[in-house]
Amino acid sequence: MPRSKSLIIREARHADIPAIRRVVQKAYGEGIGYTRDQLRGQLNHFPPGHLVAELDGQVVGYCASIIVTEQEALSRHTWSEITGNAFGSTHDADGDFLYGYEVAVDPDFRGRRIAERLYAARRKLCVDLGLDGIVFGGRMPGYARRARKLGGHEAYCAAVLAGQIRDPVMNFQLRQGFEFLGVLPEYLKSDAESGGAATHMLWRNPQARRDVARAHSAADRGPSTVRVATVQYLQRAIGSFDEFADIVRYFVDTVADYKSDFVVFPEYFSLQLLSVENEPLAPRDAILKLAEYNDRLETLFRELALRYNVNIIAGSHPALQPDGRLLNLAHVFLRDGSVFEQPKIHPTPAERYWWQVEGGDYVGAIQTDCGTIGVLVCYDSEFPELTRHLVDQGADILFVPYSTEERNGHLRVRYCAHARAVENQIYVVTSGNTGNLPRVHNMDIHYAQSAIITPCDFPFGRDGVAADTTPNVEMIAFADLDLAALATARAHGTVQNLKDRRHDLYAVQWRGRSAH
DSSP states (O other): OOOOOOEEEEEOOGGGHHHHHHHHHHHHOTTOSOOHHHHHHHHHHOGGGEEEEEETTEEEEEEEEEEEOHHHHHSOOOHHHHHTTTTOTTOOTTOSEEEEEEEEEOGGGTTSOHHHHHHHHHHHHHHHHTOSEEEEEEOOTTHHHHHHHHOSHHHHHHHHHTTSSOOHHHHHHHHTTOEEEEEETTSOTTOGGGTTOEEEEEEEOTTOOTTSOOOOOOOOOGGGEEEEEEEEEEEOOOSOHHHHHHHHHHHHHHHHHTTOSEEEOOTTGGGGGHHHHOSOOOHHHHHHHHHTTHHHHHHHHHHHHHHHTOEEEEEEEEEEOTTSOEEEEEEEEOTTSOEEEEEOSSOOHHIIIIIOOBOOOOOOOEEETTEEEEEOOGGGGGOHHHHHHHHHTTOOEEEEEOOOSSHHHHHHHHHHHHHHHHHHTOEEEEEOEEEOOTTSTTOSOOOOOOEEEOOSSTTSOGGGEEEEOOTTOOEEEEEEEEHHHHHHHHHHSSSOTTTTOOTTTOOOOOOSOOOO
């Protein structure tokens, strides 16, 4: 007897992202869908609102929802505004309505009531959360071919409501108990079949408690606290790779003794290895020589992350690509053995001139066992669009390995780190070099004052600094960062930078490729 196939609806996981992309692209056509970065943001900002339909182990449907306020849900809006440019970053835990912005089913599996099951799961979530109802902008795939005969969108919708014509999507939603509120013009311009507009649909939760305000409990330290460490690293001559490894191992061992979850090293701190060569090299030759250490460095840091149970942001290191380009590449070694890369997007003028370093083309948030993080190398922290793109993907902590020669350069990074923390209500951890390497071009002098930076509001450290180092002294700084405090500040803070963004006026539109 053939085995019957099992269909389940469950919360989407990050491992589902490739499958979700395939489903959405098959549902809407080649070239239409979400980037990996956008899906990563959706799943990070409100995990319970993002569901997949899994048939016998295969993802065949996807449902995306966020919570928004009554004003946002019931007033005129566009799809991009309400979804934060598809990242789901507009999710508001204090909102009143569940807002559905995606239901996609693999065309090969239609006719199995998969969409109906996703709608039912969304209604259950709304009831479980005690929200007032569900709102969304629905498609009108039959509009374009009837537009000339019927006129505008209002006339088309009136004909559907009167039973004079059928629209497969609108009729389905009406059968699901949704009521038609009106037309949302210019909702999604790329939806040619709907003429760029959408039906404004509402389902009222019959179990909503409108006489009782939803309470907000105080932030709980416990599992939401993450301990981070930043190493202000002294550049000095060494005699071998093993000596370098011993120094790094000392720092990792120390932060592990303090039960740190993360440790970050500075940009280009491995340039210390050029002192092993003990011979003058032209700048380009020197940086290519250093790139030869990549495999040994990766082996070292991956072993340290696993052995000491610490997530390591291993600064940055020059890496020669198969196509001949030289990138300044940050590596993240997680304690589960995973390895991630983040290229520097904006090489400095000196990097471009002396070493012919080129810029990368992706910025990706990284999932860890302690939340979602991002890494920007030095100069990249001075470009606010990059941090906003990471925060759109769900990053709560930004690590900034940097290397600056004198105080002006250091302060550019430091002031921008504070700005990124305030703009995005995130934590920022900087790590810089000190000391000197007299025989290494462009690394002969350093200035650093590494820090662990917070937003500027009541739940956080005085002056927006959780921990600081003494300038130009090799040392480690530690701090406990409460991720729940970020959520509280974003929802109830003195200012609410993320919530108050004007998505109707501006957005960061990423044109590079997705990270992973």
